[in-house]
Amino acid sequence: MIQSTFHLKRLVLALAFVCLFTGVALAEKVSLTFYFPVAVGGPITKTVEGMTEAFMKEHPDIKITPVYAGIYRETLTKALTALKGGEPPHVAVLLSTDMYTLIDEGAVVPYDEIVPAPEMGFVKDYFPGFMKNSQTGGKTWGIPFQRSTIVMYWNKEAFKEAGLDPNTPPKTWTEMVDFAKKLTKKDASGAVSQWGVAIPTTGYAYWLFQALAIENGIELMNPEGTEVYFNKPASVEALQFLVDLSQKHQVSPKGTIDWATTPKDFFERKTAMMWTTTGNLTNVRTNAKFDFGVAMLPANKRPGSPTGGGNFYIFKKTTPAERKAAVEFVKWMTTAERAAQWCIDTGYVAVRPDAWETTRMKEYVQGFPPAAVARDQLQYAVAELSTHENQRVTKALDDAIQAAVNGSKSPADALNEAQAEAERILRRYKR
Amino acid sequence: MIMAFTHYPAINTFISSFFLAGKGGAASEFVGLENYRFLLEDKIFWKVLKNNLIFASCTIPLSISLAMVMAFLVNAGLPGQAWLRLSYFVPTVLPMIAVANIWLFFYTPEYGLLEQVRRFLGFSGVNWLGSEKTALYCVIAVAVWKDAGFFMIFYLAALQQIPPSLGEAAMLEGASRFYYYRRVVIPLLMPTTLFVLVNATINAFRMVDHLFVLTQGGPNNASSLLLYYIYEVSFKFWDTGYGATLTLVLLLFLGLASVLQFGVLEKRVHYR
Numbered sequence: 001m002i003q004s005t006f007h008l009k010r011l012v013l014a015l016a017f018v019c020l021f022t023g024v025a026l027a028e029k030v031s032l033t034f035y036f037p038v039a040v041g042g043p044i045t046k047t048v049e050g051m052t053e054a055f056m057k058e059h060p061d062i063k064i065t066p067v068y069a070g071i072y073r074e075t076l077t078k079a080l081t082a083l084k085g086g087e088p089p090h091v092a093v094l095l096s097t098d099m100y101t102l103i104d105e106g107a108v109v110p111y112d113e114i115v116p117a118p119e120m121g122f123v124k125d126y127f128p129g130f131m132k133n134s135q136t137g138g139k140t141w142g143i144p145f146q147r148s149t150i151v152m153y154w155n156k157e158a159f160k161e162a163g164l165d166p167n168t169p170p171k172t173w174t175e176m177v178d179f180a181k182k183l184t185k186k187d188a189s190g191a192v193s194q195w196g197v198a199i200p201t202t203g204y205a206y207w208l209f210q211a212l213a214i215e216n217g218i219e220l221m222n223p224e225g226t227e228v229y230f231n232k233p234a235s236v237e238a239l240q241f242l243v244d245l246s247q248k249h250q251v252s253p254k255g256t257i258d259w260a261t262t263p264k265d266f267f268e269r270k271t272a273m274m275w276t277t278t279g280n281l282t283n284v285r286t287n288a289k290f291d292f293g294v295a296m297l298p299a300n301k302r303p304g305s306p307t308g309g310g311n312f313y314i315f316k317k318t319t320p321a322e323r324k325a326a327v328e329f330v331k332w333m334t335t336a337e338r339a340a341q342w343c344i345d346t347g348y349v350a351v352r353p354d355a356w357e358t359t360r361m362k363e364y365v366q367g368f369p370p371a372a373v374a375r376d377q378l379q380y381a382v383a384e385l386s387t388h389e390n391q392r393v394t395k396a397l398d399d400a401i402q403a404a405v406n407g408s409k410s411p412a413d414a415l416n417e418a419q420a421e422a423e424r425i426l427r428r429y430k431r
Numbered sequence: 432m433i434m435a436f437t438h439y440p441a442i443n444t445f446i447s448s449f450f451l452a453g454k455g456g457a458a459s460e461f462v463g464l465e466n467y468r469f470l471l472e473d474k475i476f477w478k479v480l481k482n483n484l485i486f487a488s489c490t491i492p493l494s495i496s497l498a499m500v501m502a503f504l505v506n507a508g509l510p511g512q513a514w515l516r517l518s519y520f521v522p523t524v525l526p527m528i529a530v531a532n533i534w535l536f537f538y539t540p541e542y543g544l545l546e547q548v549r550r551f552l553g554f555s556g557v558n559w560l561g562s563e564k565t566a567l568y569c570v571i572a573v574a575v576w577k578d579a580g581f582f583m584i585f586y587l588a589a590l591q592q593i594p595p596s597l598g599e600a601a602m603l604e605g606a607s608r609f610y611y612y613r614r615v616v617i618p619l620l621m622p623t624t625l626f627v628l629v630n631a632t633i634n635a636f637r638m639v640d641h642l643f644v645l646t647q648g649g650p651n652n653a654s655s656l657l658l659y660y661i662y663e664v665s666f667k668f669w670d671t672g673y674g675a676t677l678t679l680v681l682l683l684f685l686g687l688a689s690v691l692q693f694g695v696l697e698k699r700v701h702y703r
Binding site for chain 1: 475535536539540541542550553554556558560561562563643646647649650651652653663666667668669670
């Protein structure tokens with residue numbers, strides 16, 4: 001009995017020592033929680049986890065816990081809920097357009113407050129087009145990561161069958177409608193077996209609509225994110241065009257077109273052309289069993305697409321050591337080599353010009369020229385729709401678009417309502 | 432316990448509904464009845480409320496009657512009974528998100544299961560989830576499919592509690608099968624029906640998870656339900672004051688439902 005208590009005491013003492021030492025070791029190691037969303041098909045989670053592991057190997061003093069948190073909106077919801085619960089992530093990839101929301105919520109800290117002023121020059125390494133949604137009031141709030149533009153994918157085999165040149169995509173709206181008419185196939189009973197074109201109207205309806213608006217010569221908001229122009233004639237025309245695709249020209253399915261299943265519609269040859277993010281490129285390349293092309297979006301008054309996708313944000317509730325580690329991680333994830341690899345693995349646009357100069361990228365683009373389309377389109381790109389209370393304002397627009405494509409409201413009525421709703425929401429941010 | 436988990440949140444919700452949530456840790460601002468005034472003007476709220484009433488008035492009777500029929504079937508001692516029971520119960524054990532993903536591809540336009548069947552029969556071209564006319568009913572079908580299997584279990588248990596002697600007696604008296612079910616079995620199932628009814632009502636107002644996958648409440652809020660709208664307002668827009676106001680409406684409905692059920696219906700239920 002006495003013997004065993006003695007042993008027990010020794011054991012407890014030994015354990016205490018072990019705890020003490022590992023405790024000290026743990027204190028030196030910075031642990032970061034990293035939320036990230038997945039918005040496209042393909043094994044993105046595995047790719048991200050692989051990257052964080054490679055980072056930890058090179059930085060043994062930093063531990064990153066990557067947390068897959070759903071689509072963009074769910075990730076934002078989780079991050080903000082966690083914030084209100086007092087345990088926000090240290091770093092997260094969220095939509096570049098969530099910038100105002102995150103600032104208003106006091107959730108994030110600008111890079112300028114962490115990185116010493118002389119080193120802030122690193123933000124110039126990224127494409128200026130992507131920085132439009134990443135900076136405001138002279139501060140940098142987000143660092144581009146999985147950024148994109150909308151591109152048009154087309155099925156070359158379907159083009160050949162329809163008597164079109166498989167290597168010439170439509171360059172204008174009129175051409176797109178003409179091509180789409182030829183590409184829409186009906187079977188004996190009159191049922192459509194292949195649609196000409198699909199532009200999704202769920203998930204990110206406002207984003208695809210914004211592309212049409214830009215091409216029609218109008219931007220949907222001011223740079224301060226306090227005013228929107230949903231019901232200007234050019235916007236109404238753009239929505240009318242979207243409605244006409246299914247109602248008048250009958251080259252696109254009626255009702256809303258689902259964001260998530262559109263790539264599958266393309267693989268299944270249910271649509272010959274589709275508009276979606278370049279982030280789906282690798283997914284399409286893996287799954288399309290036919291020759292396909294990638295083109296810039298067709299122009300109307302001008303060519304154009306909004307930029308899109310996610311930035312790295314660093315949360316305010318972090319210690320100086322955690323902030324420093326987070327910046328280190330963000331910079332590492334977006335180095336030229338890493339950005340090139342990420343672009344090859346997913347199809348997202350490598351976010352900095354020098355990534356396109358790496359050997360690995362050059363080889364990739366040479367073997368697969370469509371990869372460069374989104375980058376080339378960047379010169380025509382416009383900042384994505386982003387305002388204060390962004391989710392609420394975009395919901396008003398999403399609802400209007402869906403009502404219009406369903407034929408329950410005219411484009412003008414729908415957009416007038418969305419405009420009124422947006423103005424009501426934005427009232428308190430206008431001074 | 433009941434204070435901490437029921438009364439405190441309810442009172443807190445009531446108080447929150449008079450405030451406009453402050454942004455970025457700023458203090459909330461007292462706005463009196465403004466949230467309630469907005470509620471009356473909020474078109475989306477009225478649409479969502481109407482949707483929810485349609486949802487409830489379809490799912491509750493459908494899932495309960497289907498559950499009862501299914502329970503009669505699996506209790507009847509048919510061959511392959513275990514498999515039948517299992518297959519009716521499967522929807523219940525699957526996570527709702529998985530269920531919704533399966534149904535998403537049933538409803539897919541052009542090549543989804545439903546469209547393939549219709550095409551075989553010579554119809555096509557319905558965009559089930561993308562049309563404002565059909566989206567809500569598609570969501571209802573999923574909810575009924577999921578709930579019926581769950582309620583069946585209760586009915587099955589209740590059916591097996593009924594002494595076989597009652598059936599034998601009815602047979603001796605020359606009662607028809609239909610008469611036996613109508614006058615003996617169904618009245619004996621009433622306590623179960625009340626229990627299931629309460630559950631079905633609660634389900635009808637708290638069903639939300641499959642909306643995330645199937646429709647996100649769209650198109651144009653056509654399939655949005657009260658709880659989904661509360662989620663959007665409170666956790667997407669962080670308008671917690673208005674979210675609280677909406678929550679009170681939900682509480683009111685559930686309160687009314689329980690008063691109706693326990694106050695009125697329970698008197699007509701015979702317990703043994």
